[in-house]
Amino acid sequence: MVTDRSSAGDPARTLALLWGGGGVPSGRRGPRQARTVPEIAAAAIGLADAEGVGAVTMRAVAQRLGLSPMALYTYVPGKAELLDLMLDTVYAAMPRRTPADGGWRARAAAVADDNAALYAAHPWVAEVATGRPPLGPGLMAKYEYELRALEGLGLGDVETDAALSFVLGFVQSCARAAADERAAEQESAMSDEQWWAGNADLLAKVFDPERFPTAARIGTAASEAHGAASSAAHAYAFGLARVLDGLAALDRAPDGRPSDGPSDGPTGGSGRASGA
Structure with a gap:
């Protein structure tokens, strides 16, 4: 179940954070900031890459940066806004x-x-729901x-x-x-190949190929092709x-004919895209 959602924090604070307006406006003087927002984003992203987004907490990110949790709040309002910062950072860094x-x-x-x-x-x-990006x-x-x-x-x-x-x-x-x-x-x-090989005998005891002939034929062909x-x-x-x-199928050239029809590959030829 998806539990993390973007834009779950305070909209004004999130937009200020993402567009360079800073973190939480404090209205009081404090110690000079020792970290930057991009450094905080990088630390949080590194933690999520290594342990999953569930491991990202304000305390865990603060520890990575050598800060106290309270100090981290002077940069980022909270976990919800931090998640939006993480998403926007990886979007900006995407190769295109x-x-x-x-x-x-x-x-x-x-x-x-x-x-x-x-x-x-x-x-x-x-894993992050982005219905409100x-x-x-x-x-x-x-x-x-x-x-x-x-x-x-x-x-x-x-x-x-x-x-x-x-x-x-x-x-x-x-x-x-x-x-x-x-x-x-x-x-x-x-x-997967090892798991199926290890459980083949158990499956053979309960699976009747005569009862499910289509599944037996196609399933065997697919498993042999993919391992x-x-x-x-x-x-x-x-x-x-x-x-x-x-x-x-929706595309129409000015003369009414499809300008780029179906193909064997995603780029219009026989090439194959890389897997996800």
Whole structure:
């Protein structure tokens, strides 16, 4: 269950923090600040990368920085605002690629791959609910870039926003599936292939292939192809191509013909995107 949400703090303080207005206005004189807001964001992100977003508390971040928890509050109002700062910081630092061919399909695939790379580097980001996103400079730069990637698709403004949400929602779903794979491997100390091999005899005792012939045939083929019941990387590559095919169905060139039709790969050719 998602328990961490962006924009859960005080809006005025959050926006002041994200846009350079500082942390908590105190109205009183105090000791000279020994840390910067970017240093605090980096410490919190490092903690989340290593231990998950649940490990990020004001006390834990303060300890990483050699501060007292009360001192940290002079920079950041609280955990909710800190989470927005963390998100906006990783958004601002995202690598953004612009494919040489300039077609919308290649640009949209690049947007998907860039977000997949973000989740791979910072898995905790996929766990945060962002229905009310932190409207900081990092997010706005990301949103602007990603909307421009869909220019030329022939959609209206509302449809363009929905198309971007469609692409990003798919990537986030794949990122969560990949995180589940990693978590299962860590908890069991076995890869998926090892786990299935170790439990094959138990499954054979209860599973009747004559009763479930389609599941037996296709499940066997998939497990042989992936070395497990499923593959997050394969699901990402296959699904992204289908997502782009779906957007292509909305695309119309001035002469009324689709300007970029379905393909075997997400970029319009036979190339495969990297897994989430």
